[in-house]
Amino acid sequence: MKNIKTVSVHIVTYNSADDITDCLIAVLAQDHPVEQIVVVDNASADGSAAKVSEFYRSIEEAPHTTPSTHLFKPKLILIENKANTGFAPAHNQAIAATDTDYVLVLNPDLVLAEDYVSRLVAQMENNPLIGSATGKLLLKADPSLVDSTGLRMNKARRAFDRxxxxxxxxxxxxxxxFGVSGAAALYSRRMIKDISVDGEFFDGDFFAYKEDVDVAWRAQLLGWQAYFDAEAIGYHERGWKTAGRSGKSMFIRRISYINRYKMIYKNEPSRTLPLTLIRALPYELAAHAYMLLKEPGLIKAWASFKAQRTELKRKRRYVQEKAACKRN
Structure with missing residues (x-):
């Protein structure tokens, strides 16, 4: 067991009972030992937390069901929140509960190939500047198609799954x-500690959506690299994506909309801001014309930006000053 890097797997559940068992089975089958599994349940109404407990109890009672490749049985930490705190705050809870060398942030509707973790750890150990890594995530419904091979960001500061x-x-x-999708992202503890702001790796004010892009941008500003390994495979349900905008509540659409502007406010360096504004102007005009005609309710999202302006300004100052120190 000497020199084996420790890994914990962090999963946030919210009404994930249909998917969580398959996800956990794949985690247990990893050929790199997993030291801890942390499940944070965000007040699910479908018995997700109970299903996790039941699954793990079945492993305790029948040790022979544990995959033979496993060097030791991971410890389960189950955190049950009384309210839905959001993806970002819940993952911060999980990160605070562990001290492993690497953290795998994993969606409950994702199933990993057994060498997913070992391949990514090997890449990150070979290059200490790599702070995050992902594999090739495929659509579970049609594995011939890609779900994500990492993140990219265009000149208008819009982010997409590659x-x-x-x-x-x-x-x-x-x-x-540029960065990795939070659906199945391996992060080094060194990077987590280096880029966290006031102890938060993911920005808790984001609740959910684009928190992984925010982390990717901040990491890049602070000198860290991200890596895509085409041979590390995962299979993602990604139900919300196929449902389209009409399948999301106005609450979720507002969060997704305003988090982009929070991210830009915090991370865009002053020296590049004028050019970014010019490049983004055509998109902004078109997007906001559409919004005013079709989704005027989105405009209320700016209330959260205004309410958090002081915090956003403080976070921006921290990130930009630290980035300047890194460059010098």
Missing amino acids: GAGEPAADWMESGAV
């Missing part, structure tokens, strides 16, 4: 990426 909906065969080359 390769989403494209043939998996077109994405065979591993390499550096």
Whole structure:
């Protein structure tokens, strides 16, 4: 067991009872030992937390069901929140509950190939500047298509999953990426500690959506690299994506909309802001014309930006000053 890097797997559940068992089975089957599994349940109404407990109890009672590749049985930490705190705050809870070398942030509707963790750990150990890594995430409903091969950001500061909906065969080359999707992201503890702001890795004010892009941008500003390994495979249900905008509540749409502007406010360096504003102007005009015509309710999202302006300003100052120190 000497020199084996420790890994914990962090899963946030919210009405995830249909998916969580398959997710946990795949975690237990990893050929790199997992030291801890942390499940944070955000007040699910479908018995998700009970299903996690039941599954783990069945493993305790029948040790022979544990995959033979497993070097030791991971400890389960189950945190049951009384209210839905959101994806970002819940994952911060999980991070605070562990001290492993690596943290795998994993969605409950994702199933990993057994060498997913070992491949990513190997890449990150080979290059200490890599602070985050992901594999090739495929659509569970059609594994010939890509769900995500990491994140990219365009000049208008809009972020996308690389390769989403494209043939998996077109994405065979591993390499550096802007960032990694929070659906199945391996983060080094060194990077987590380095880029956290007031002890928060994910910005808790984001609740959910674009918190992984915010982390990716902040990490890049502070000198960290992200990596995509085309041979590490995961299968993602990604139900919310196929439902389209009409399938999301106005609450969720407002969060997704305003978090982009919070992210830009915190992370865009002053020296690049004028050019970014020019590049983003055509998109902003078109998007806001559509919003005023079709989704005027989104405009209320700016109330949260205004309410958090002082905190956002403080976080921006911290990130930009630290980034300047890193450059110097």
